[in-house]
Structure formats: C-alpha cells, structure tokens
Amino acid sequence: MIDKNPDSQITGRKGWPLAQRVGHIEPFHVMALLARARELEAAGRSIVHMEIGEPDFATPESIRKAGAQAIERGETFYTPALGLPALRQAIAAFYRSRYGVTVAPERIIVTPGASGALLLATSALINPGDEVLLADPGYPANRHFVRLMDGVPVGIAVGPDSNYQLRSEHLQQHWGIRSKAALLATPSNPTGTLIEPDELCAMAHFAAARGGALIVDEIYHGLVYDGAAQTALALREDVFVINSFSKYFNMTGWRLGWLVAPERYVDAIDRIAQNVFLAASTPAQHAALAAFEPETLALLDARRDEFRVRRDFLLPALRAIGFGVPQQPQGAFYIYANSAALAPDSFVFARELLEQAGVAITPGIDFGAHAAHEHLRFAYTCPVDVLREGVARIARFLKP
Ligand SMILES: Cc1ncc(COP(=O)(O)O)c(C=O)c1O
Structure with missing residues (x-):
C-alpha cells in the first residue's frame, strides 16, 4: 500500500523521499580511486595496486x-x-x-x-x-x-x-x-x-x-x-x-x-x-x-606466511623512504603510514601518486577523522616484486 502521508516520508534534496540516515552514510573513497585506477589501466597504464583490501589468492x-x-x-x-x-x-x-x-x-x-x-x-x-x-x-x-x-x-x-x-x-x-x-x-x-x-x-x-x-x-x-x-x-x-x-x-x-x-x-x-x-x-x-580440512588449512597457513614475508619487506621499505610507522603491525595485510613528513594532505597525495606514478593507495580519510589527512593505508595484497616496484615508483615520485 502506498503511504500518502507526506509527513511519514523524509524528503530528499530534490523533493524525492530519502531517509535522513542516508545523509550520514559516506562512500568508501578508495572505490573512486580504484575506479580511476581501472580507467588508467584500460587506457594502457601500468598500476601497482596497494589499495585493495582482499587477498590476491583465489579461494583454495x-x-x-x-x-x-x-x-x-x-x-x-x-x-x-x-x-x-x-x-x-x-x-x-x-x-x-x-x-x-x-x-x-x-x-x-x-x-x-x-x-x-x-x-x-x-x-x-x-x-x-x-x-x-x-x-x-x-x-x-x-x-x-x-x-x-x-x-x-x-x-x-x-x-x-x-x-x-x-x-x-x-x-x-x-x-x-x-x-x-x-x-x-x-x-x-x-x-x-x-x-x-x-x-x-x-x-x-x-x-x-x-x-x-x-x-x-x-x-x-x-x-x-x-x-x-x-x-x-x-x-x-x-x-x-x-x-x-x-x-x-x-x-x-x-x-x-x-x-x-x-x-x-x-x-x-x-x-x-x-x-x-x-x-x-x-x-x-x-x-x-x-x-x-587439514590440507586446506595447511595451504591457508602457507599463504599467511607469504603475507608475513610481504609485511617484512614493505614495512622497512616504507620507513626508508620517509613514511612514519611507529608500531609494527602484527596482522591483517595493512600498514597505516604517517605521510606528514612527505605531503601536507594524504588525500591529494594519493590522487597525485595514482595519476603521476601509477600507484594506488588508500587515503586516511576512509578510516575516520583523526589525523586522517596525515595517513595512508598500504595493503600488501600483491606479491613482493610488485610491492618493490610500487615502493620504487613512490621513491621516484618523491625525489624526481
Ligand atoms: C574490519 C573489517 N570488518 C568487516 C569487514 C567486512 O568483511 P566481509 O567480507 O566478511 O563482509 C571488513 C572488510 O574489509 C573489515 O576490514
């Protein structure tokens, strides 16, 4: 049944019904970045993906x-x-x-x-x-x-x-x-x-x-x-x-x-x-x-060990080019790095890095408000060789 009572509906900006709570729901900014990265790839650019929050391994x-x-x-x-x-x-x-x-x-x-x-x-x-x-x-x-x-x-x-x-x-x-x-x-x-x-x-x-x-x-x-x-x-x-x-x-x-x-x-x-x-x-x-099953768990544990190898490569590599990571991340596949010494605004930095250096990373604003413009999230969801190339591109971008 259609509710004809206008008071029971919340009016969106253009006069159509939209619940007020939707106004509080922000998109994942990284999605726009990922879409742009895919666009650049479609146009023939090589992009190193360090923004993707899922394992690069297919399901066993x-x-x-x-x-x-x-x-x-x-x-x-x-x-x-x-x-x-x-x-x-x-x-x-x-x-x-x-x-x-x-x-x-x-x-x-x-x-x-x-x-x-x-x-x-x-x-x-x-x-x-x-x-x-x-x-x-x-x-x-x-x-x-x-x-x-x-x-x-x-x-x-x-x-x-x-x-x-x-x-x-x-x-x-x-x-x-x-x-x-x-x-x-x-x-x-x-x-x-x-x-x-x-x-x-x-x-x-x-x-x-x-x-x-x-x-x-x-x-x-x-x-x-x-x-x-x-x-x-x-x-x-x-x-x-x-x-x-x-x-x-x-x-x-x-x-x-x-x-x-x-x-x-x-x-x-x-x-x-x-x-x-x-x-x-x-x-x-x-x-x-x-x-x-034991064999599946053994395979998944081997993949976890591969993530550890990637973290152990990426963490010192990021620190060496000036990112601040005061605490060693113990798990997941992320490094949350302070970029304040390198760029005034991590959101602008992430955009420029994608366009100019072909590296995609997630800006801190996706994760809250506290010091968000001073941080970036690096995901090590790609092999060490690719991470190495990503870090080299960032280093060149920072010191051309
Ligand atoms: C901390 C955290 N919780 C929940 C989720 C949602 O995961 P799922 O794919 O299981 O819905 C994610 C996805 O990235 C996550 O990072």
Whole structure:
C-alpha cells in the first residue's frame, strides 16, 4: 500500500523521499580511486595496486570444488537462518582446535560475510540514540552500521601510544549514560595492530558492569604474524565475536561469515536474520565445510606466511623512504603510514601518486577523522616484486 502521508516520508534534496540516515552514510573513497585506477589501466597504464583490501589468492581449490559439487547435487535451497548445522559445528570444532576454546554451535550464527554479522549484532543491540564507542581510525563501515540503527557512533582518537587500539582507559573516559557498546577490531583495519588479551578482558568487564556489550571483530585473526591471537571468546562468554571466511580463508566473493553471540541473544538474532536475509548462501556454506580440512588449512597457513614475508619487506621499505610507522603491525595485510613528513594532505597525495606514478593507495580519510589527512593505508595484497616496484615508483615520485 502506498503511504500518502507526506509527513511519514523524509524528503530528499530534490523533493524525492530519502531517509535522513542516508545523509550520514559516506562512500568508501578508495572505490573512486580504484575506479580511476581501472580507467588508467584500460587506457594502457601500468598500476601497482596497494589499495585493495582482499587477498590476491583465489579461494583454495578444495573449497571451490566443494561449492561446485554442492551446486551439482542441487543444494540450492534455503538453509536455516542461523546456518547449516554442519557448518556451525565445523566452526565450533575450529575454535576448539585453533584456540582450545569450547563454543557451543548453538551460539554460532552463519551470516553473509562479517558485514552480515555486524548488521545482526548492531540491530540486536542498538536503540535510536544509543552510543557505540569506536576507534578512529577504524573500519569505516562500523560507524555506518551504528548510523543505520539510528545510533550514535563515538569515534575515539587512537594513535601509536595505544597501538592504534581502544584501551579500557578510553572506555572509562568516553562511556556515558547513552553508551551501549564498544566495537573493536583486532587485528585492526587499517592499522594491523592487535589488542592484548588483558585489555580485551578489562574492556569486556567494563562494558558488562555498565549493562553494555563488547563487540569484537576478529575477521583478520587467521592473519597474525607475531605470535598467535587469542579469541575474545576465551575470555568471557558475554562478548559478541564477528568473523568471516573472507580474509584468512580467501573467500571474499562468496559472502560468508559468522557471529558468535551470547546464548540469550540467539533467538532475537534468529528472528532478525530470518527477516533480513533468510539465510547465507547455501552453496557458499557447503563450500566452507571444506575450508576446515587439514590440507586446506595447511595451504591457508602457507599463504599467511607469504603475507608475513610481504609485511617484512614493505614495512622497512616504507620507513626508508620517509613514511612514519611507529608500531609494527602484527596482522591483517595493512600498514597505516604517517605521510606528514612527505605531503601536507594524504588525500591529494594519493590522487597525485595514482595519476603521476601509477600507484594506488588508500587515503586516511576512509578510516575516520583523526589525523586522517596525515595517513595512508598500504595493503600488501600483491606479491613482493610488485610491492618493490610500487615502493620504487613512490621513491621516484618523491625525489624526481
Ligand atoms: C574490519 C573489517 N570488518 C568487516 C569487514 C567486512 O568483511 P566481509 O567480507 O566478511 O563482509 C571488513 C572488510 O574489509 C573489515 O576490514
């Protein structure tokens, strides 16, 4: 039925209905940069891509085959909204074998990517006007998920002194009467830095003591290079943990992730999932069952080791040409570099670098407001030879 009441619609600038919340949703600036890079490539230019936030490795063959076989078998119907029971069990078994942590499969909700998990967690927790504490810089979509729930994202400036992460003292300082949750990512996008387990524990305790929630995005967990990361699930049962098949499992395009929620939330989240997306992709869920086979995990670990080699090349190379990276990033595939000594504005710098030197990198403004114009994110999602060429081009651009 068409609602004829004009007051029930929000009017967009040109007189067509557009919800006010959309005004808060910014694009990923890197998308425009990527589109321009593709344009230049189509015109015959060589571009080094250090802006792309996904692994350059194709999904392992065992996973691709399992997906293709599922389609051949006719596994094309909806699964339960919470996910294929066998996959929820496989994820629980993965927590046991990788982390030594017991997680009941009933608490695991399979989602369309970590993005689907973020949508479920924020919609289950946030009322209009509720505040959610976030690190600035941080993954840009997080503040937009909060906005979509008509909540208020509270970006907290973080820097090298806290390893570019929130700490319990930040929560103590910024938690107010409208605060409902803190949303963290470890390792972080864009900085690749980790939160120490005792800090995670202190923050979870702090939020719980105030009737709030801690949401921990562990999407880059399989990609940690210095020691092993411990899941927040090992620390407390009442945290919300987000993860995905996108990054460590090299499955970005399959759109599959998961959320581990406290048991008392599962029924509410089931109802939201049923209504919002019915279920994650069925062939993708069958494919993901092969992700936990020992040979597949061995291949993925070898690819993780390749990412470590790239980080160990790129970090000193960037420092040598004048970028500031005070903390060694321990995970993900990103280096968040301070460019203040080299250029007054990183956004302008990124554009010029693409046009003049053929290197694409992501400007800091994609990740928040704090010192954003002094930072750039380099993704090492291409082989060392390509990274070497990228660094050489940047060096020539800086000192022609
Ligand atoms: C920190 C973080 N969380 C979530 C996502 C979304 O990932 P997915 O592909 O699993 O939806 C990304 C993607 O880059 C990310 O960097």
